[in-house]
Amino acid sequence: MNRILIFLCVGFLLFSCKSKKAIVTKKGNDTERQIVIDRTDKQKEVIEETPKVYTSNTERYIDNYKEVAQNEMALYGIPASITLAQGILESASGSGRLSVEANNHFGIKCHEWTGAKIYHDDDKKQECFRKYKDAKYSFRDHSLFLTERKRYSGLFLLKKEDYKGWAKGLKEAGYATDRKYPQKLIDLIERYNLHEYDKAVLGDSYTKYEPQVVENEFVTYIVSKGDTLYSISKRYNTTVKELQNINGLNDTALSIGQVLVVKPVSNN
Structure with missing residues (x-):
């Protein structure tokens, strides 16, 4: 009896390890075809993330x-x-x-x-x-x-x-x-x-910024440490008086970070 039980168990295991097969019926042209698919031979789909390639x-x-x-x-x-x-x-x-x-x-x-x-x-x-x-x-x-x-x-x-x-x-x-x-x-x-x-x-x-280029265009300058109206006037080929007039200044005092309007040389 024990031998019979062992034989049955081994047989069951062998049967379960065999390829599982399914029968798919396809119809076409008034005929039927039976296709046997071996599911154990079907490869698993592995999705791998492709690393980015940089040129620099x-x-x-x-x-x-x-x-x-x-x-x-x-x-x-x-x-x-x-x-x-x-x-x-x-x-x-x-x-x-x-x-x-x-x-x-x-x-x-x-x-x-x-x-x-x-x-x-x-x-x-x-x-x-x-x-x-x-x-x-x-x-x-x-x-x-x-x-x-x-x-x-x-x-x-x-x-x-x-x-x-x-x-x-x-x-x-x-x-x-x-x-x-x-x-x-x-x-x-x-x-x-x-x-x-x-x-x-x-x-x-968002609007694409395209500054207009005109004759004697006014641009801004941000005052940094050590700047004076005189040094700024020389940089932009103007005068202290003109800088005062443009910016409404009553004296020559400046503060770091102050925004001044300056007048560059004519484009002509």
Whole structure:
């Protein structure tokens, strides 16, 4: 009896391990065909996510941080295109030492910082820079750095679509000493179409900014530390008196962050 039970059990197992087959009946041309499908031979469909391929570190950087920059734009009004371009330029597309070891993408120094720190040669040897747990906190500090300092207040009078004005305004407010800094930002924005991220945030309110070029066009200048009406008048080939008249000034006193209207040389 035991032998019979063992035989039956083994037979049942062998039968269950065999290929399960189903009979599918298909009709066509008034005939029926029976097709036997071996279900055990059917391969499982495996869906694998194809990794993105980038042609450069800059493209990878943009893809990694575009949403962070757009979020900062929605909260603080700084064009995402400007934030991304500054991050690309100052962090070497995320490969610079400060960004790799400290998640500091904008070279923000310690000042009154009480958090983690890193020391790095910059204008001087072994200067103190802020260190972040995550790069997103560096982007937030960048937003706060611009919004909380009076010398950058004039930037927020510009249209958010005017990335060229923002680029030039940053330099004029003293953000960078490199005289080519504005053009470097503009080149990055236009090469990688970063203004499209501004457009996505602004939605229907976005209008392509195209400043009109007219003879003797008036432009703005943001006063930075050390500026005087005399030095500004020399820069724009005008006079102290004319600057006073244009801006309704009764004296020569200036404050950092003050926005002045200046008159460049005629285009003729």
